[in-house]
Every structure is written in C-alpha cells, then in structure tokens.
Amino acid sequence: ERTAVFMVTNPNTLGLFERDIAKVADMLHSVGGLVYIDGANMNAILGKTRPGDFGGDMMHYNVHKTFTGPHGAGGPGAGPIAVRDFLAPFLPAPVVTYDTAKNWYSLSTPVKSIGHVRTFFGNVGILLRGYFYIRTLGGKGLREASENAVLNANYLLSQVKDFLEVPHGDRCMHEFVASARKIKEQSGVTTMDIAKRLLDYGFHAPTVYFPLVVEEAMMIEPTETESLQTLDAFATALRTICNEPADLVKGAPHTTAVCRPDEVNAARKPVLCWSAPEC
Structure with a gap:
C-alpha cells in the first residue's frame, strides 16, 4: 500500500528475462502502484514482446543502445519516455x-x-537518428537486430564458459555476466587486470564489477553488429590472457601511452584544466 512505483529492468542486467514480470505487475496494479520499465536492454526483445503487454505503465528507451545512437562518454544521449x-x-x-x-x-x-x-528539448538530433534507424530497418529488421544480438551473446558465452565462470546459466539474452573469481583465487589476477590487458589486444574492455551481485563481474554484451571473426578474436584474447603469467597481466596495459593512472588520487584530486609542460 506504500508503493507508488516499481522500477524494473527487463531483461535484467544479468541478461535474463524476468519470467514472472506479469505477475509482479499485477500485484502492483492491484494496490494502485505503477510499473516503470527501464528500457536499457530493449535491444534484446525488439519484435519479440512489448513491455506494455507484460505490465509496464511507463518506460524509457535508450536510443544510444537500442537505436544506433553513440554510446559512452562522447554522447550525445537521449532517453524518450513512453507512457500508457x-x-x-x-x-x-x-x-x-x-x-x-x-x-x-x-x-x-x-x-x-x-x-x-x-x-531546451534535449538532444533532438539523436532522436531523429533513432527514428531514421527504426524506419530504415522496419519491423522485420528490428526483430532481426534483436535476434542477432541474442545469438552473438550466446555464442560468445559458449566460447568463454570453459575458462571463465558464468554464475547465472548457460543461456542468456543480449548479454551475460562472467566472473574472474576463481582466477583471482588461483593467481591473484583480478577482473580489472584482465580488462587492462585486453587493451593490449586492441579490445575495449567490457563493463567490470557490475552488477554487484556477481563477484569479479565482467558484463559482456557484443550487440548485433559484431562479426563472427571479431567474436572469435575476443574470445581468443580472453582465453590467452587467462593463461598468461600473473605478473604480465597485473602490469598491463603495456602498449598504451599511459599504463594505469592512480584512480583514487584522480577522484580525490582531479586535474580539470590543461597546462603546457615547462620547457
């Protein structure tokens, strides 16, 4: 009776679809509550199911993730909201x-x-880009995009599960969360070490240490755009790193201009302006 709105990500951050979402929504609606859907992972279910059908009352879409907008620090970002x-x-x-x-x-x-x-109306340009993407692909194309995203994630999972622990099953939607917990116990190599070493192989590291429910988490989401060759190369790089000497991995990256900045010091004493070096 004290719940006004319940927010849920579906599929969730572990790459799993919440099968009881309709029951949860019914429980909330029965006491006058609303269901807010976090559309961060909509790229897994385009053309497969509609959030309104499993109880969502409002939802934001991540244009940067589902509808081709740039992702990451560069932006721009936009999150259109749909409501009943x-x-x-x-x-x-x-x-x-x-x-x-x-x-x-x-x-x-x-x-x-x-x-x-x-x-201001926000980043209108990125909304137009998303709209053009939707119109270009059409219903069939959007469905295929989700199918490819799920296929790529499951293929990659199958290639790494024999050397990286995947605590939440052998199947996933668009992403899965692996764990370097056992590797850390055996050699002291952490998820962060693996992420840094991936830079030496030419790969941007996946999201690490999130979600918090998985120890030494490594959230891997190949999306619908990566080729089989890229997926195989990424899996091979991970396998190689997990079998390299611990000292080599813990000292990575070795090929970048900057190795490992002091992240704690950078957070406490940020340098927010640039000055020319003294000659």
Whole structure:
C-alpha cells in the first residue's frame, strides 16, 4: 500500500528475462502502484514482446543502445519516455500533437501537465537518428537486430564458459555476466587486470564489477553488429590472457601511452584544466 512505483529492468542486467514480470505487475496494479520499465536492454526483445503487454505503465528507451545512437562518454544521449494513455495528460510540455481535422502537427500542453521541465528539448538530433534507424530497418529488421544480438551473446558465452565462470546459466539474452573469481583465487589476477590487458589486444574492455551481485563481474554484451571473426578474436584474447603469467597481466596495459593512472588520487584530486609542460 506504500508503493507508488516499481522500477524494473527487463531483461535484467544479468541478461535474463524476468519470467514472472506479469505477475509482479499485477500485484502492483492491484494496490494502485505503477510499473516503470527501464528500457536499457530493449535491444534484446525488439519484435519479440512489448513491455506494455507484460505490465509496464511507463518506460524509457535508450536510443544510444537500442537505436544506433553513440554510446559512452562522447554522447550525445537521449532517453524518450513512453507512457500508457491514462498517464498522457501528466506529461511535461510541450508534446507533439497531430490535428486530424487540419492534418498537421503542433506543440501542445497536456491538461494536467506541470509544464516545462527545462527550457531546451534535449538532444533532438539523436532522436531523429533513432527514428531514421527504426524506419530504415522496419519491423522485420528490428526483430532481426534483436535476434542477432541474442545469438552473438550466446555464442560468445559458449566460447568463454570453459575458462571463465558464468554464475547465472548457460543461456542468456543480449548479454551475460562472467566472473574472474576463481582466477583471482588461483593467481591473484583480478577482473580489472584482465580488462587492462585486453587493451593490449586492441579490445575495449567490457563493463567490470557490475552488477554487484556477481563477484569479479565482467558484463559482456557484443550487440548485433559484431562479426563472427571479431567474436572469435575476443574470445581468443580472453582465453590467452587467462593463461598468461600473473605478473604480465597485473602490469598491463603495456602498449598504451599511459599504463594505469592512480584512480583514487584522480577522484580525490582531479586535474580539470590543461597546462603546457615547462620547457
């Protein structure tokens, strides 16, 4: 009775689909609660299932992940939000409205809106890019994108599970979480060491130490765009690293201009401006 909104990521960060999500949504709706879907992993279920069908009342889409927008520090990012019709009157203004009588689009303010939440519309360009991507692929293409993302993730999982622990099963959706826990116990090599060593092989490391429910976590998401050759090369690099001498891995990277910055000191004493070196 004290729950207003329940937020859930589905599929979840472990790359698993929450099969009981409809039951959870029904429990919340029965006491007047709402279900907010985190669309971070929508790229696993495009054309397969609709969040509204399993109980979602509102949801944000990650354009940068699902609809081809740039991902990471460069940005720009954008997160459009979709809601059920009964929530539409509360959306912040302005919203694009289609006038059927005049056959044109205009900006309007919903009847129960709080108005503007900021003076700028956000990164409109990246939203257009996502829209063009959707229109270019169409329904069939978007479904194939999800199928390829899931296929790539499961293939990669099959290639690494004999030397990296995968605590949550032999199958996944678009991503899976491996663990270097046993390697750390045996040699002292950590997930961070493996991530740094991957740079020497020309690969950007996957997300590490997240989610927190997996010790020495390594979240691997190849997406729908990687080729079989790239997946095999990545798996081979991981296998090689896991069998290299511990001292070599713990000292990585060896081929970059900067090896390992002092991350603690950098966080406590950030250098936010650049100055020319003294001659």
